[in-house]
Amino acid sequence: MITSNANSQVKDLVRLMRKSRARNEARVFLVEGPRMAGELARDPDWRGRISKIYLSESYADRNKKEQEELRRCAQAEILADPVFAHVSDTKTPQGILAVVRQREYTMNDILGTDAAHAHVAVLEDLQDPGNLGTIFRTAEAAGATGIILSRDCVDVYNPKVVRSTMGAVLRMPFLYVEDLIGTIDELKQTGLRVFAADLSGDRTYDEEDYTSGCAFLIGNEGNGLRKEVAECADHRVVIPMHGEAESLNAGVAAAVLMFEVSRQRRHQADISTEM
């Protein structure tokens, strides 16, 4: 059992928790809590990627049954409770933490099995970890096929992002790109219609047809999309707003658009079934 915060493994964990550079150099990320760790252990695509497990002493003593599956996946190390609390990103640590090798997705993963019905969110310079996590969670629920992020977005593997995805980060393909405008062109060449969520858009979002492959450009929380990025879109769409509200939270704007896609595709499927 490790009992000192000065232990080199503990120092490494703290670095991986705090620094995206450390995570990206080691090509790993951290997953906290029995729920998400359990999902990793049960998922054939992730099981082999768990490189190490850390348990708090009290968790290891209490939950023998729950640990079995995880312990078959990787070597487990016990941390004294105060050491675990020192490493943990949460106020009330749940006593279990997995070091997991990152997955690399390709553009094909983002487009899903049928590019003609791809449904992609493209995020520019998104900064708030909670927003990004919520967008992953929402995207999965709305049936999006993947998420593209500009290089200056917050790190998907930031522990707060991972936590607020509620597991969606394990299932939703994503790709960081250096050249966002080039990538948008690539999406268009693949046949996707690209829509910019833009306060100066001239069409309301629900006047457009999202039943074939589509992508939505969502901008930074404070500044929206850069002009040159918004101009790459086939269409700029606006979400009409009442009152004196000047904009929507980025996660809310993404949710309204992605669930409109879901709604239209569900209705189309209903009509096909009836015919």
Place this chain on the structure above:
Amino acid sequence: MITSNANSQVKDLVRLMRKSRARNEARVFLVEGPRMAGELARDPDWRGRISKIYLSESYADRNKKEQEELRRCAQAEILADPVFAHVSDTKTPQGILAVVRQREYTMNDILGTDAAHAHVAVLEDLQDPGNLGTIFRTAEAAGATGIILSRDCVDVYNPKVVRSTMGAVLRMPFLYVEDLIGTIDELKQTGLRVFAADLSGDRTYDEEDYTSGCAFLIGNEGNGLRKEVAECADHRVVIPMHGEAESLNAGVAAAVLMFEVSRQRRHQADISTEM
């Protein structure tokens, strides 16, 4: 100028910042930042409610012009920069803080000028300040008329909630109620159709008609609605989800529902105009 954190006004401000009980006993709340403070000073319903203004020394020196309107509304006090930072709820204090008398809304305010077209969000036991703030911001943009909160929801006047409403807290009527079920009955008697956002709902949310007065029951982030509250609704509606997502963020669920109301009412207005 106040230069000590031990000053009694400073101690009062810290209490008002941290404790909902202190805010509710004094019937005030705090508004930080030039943007929202400026909105207060320009709004006839709020201007008279500003009871005091605090400026950081450096802000007071720099932004003479910006302060004029606010200084006409209430007495201003200067705090040394470190004292202002001690009081502020933000990491990078903007140097301006207003103490504002709370407003009391009635059920009539919640229902708006035309109860037959009321659009109300009813929140049970919502705990996350960021979620609550986002719901206020979204509700205003979606044209909701008011928000009802169970007594155990987080305090709307919590500084993090106030901040994340982006000003909507100044414009969106809201009401805390002791008896949530009694209040839901009252809404039904007024003629509103009441919908519970419920994972076990048997109708999808977009199959219902929201063009007349309606209210949505939104539950706690972790547990959803209590069974006895969900059962008060006229209908339980579900937002269909793909993938392995088990639920949506409460703010996202509220956004999808409230913007469906907005969409339906906009389309109805379009049809009326065409006829």
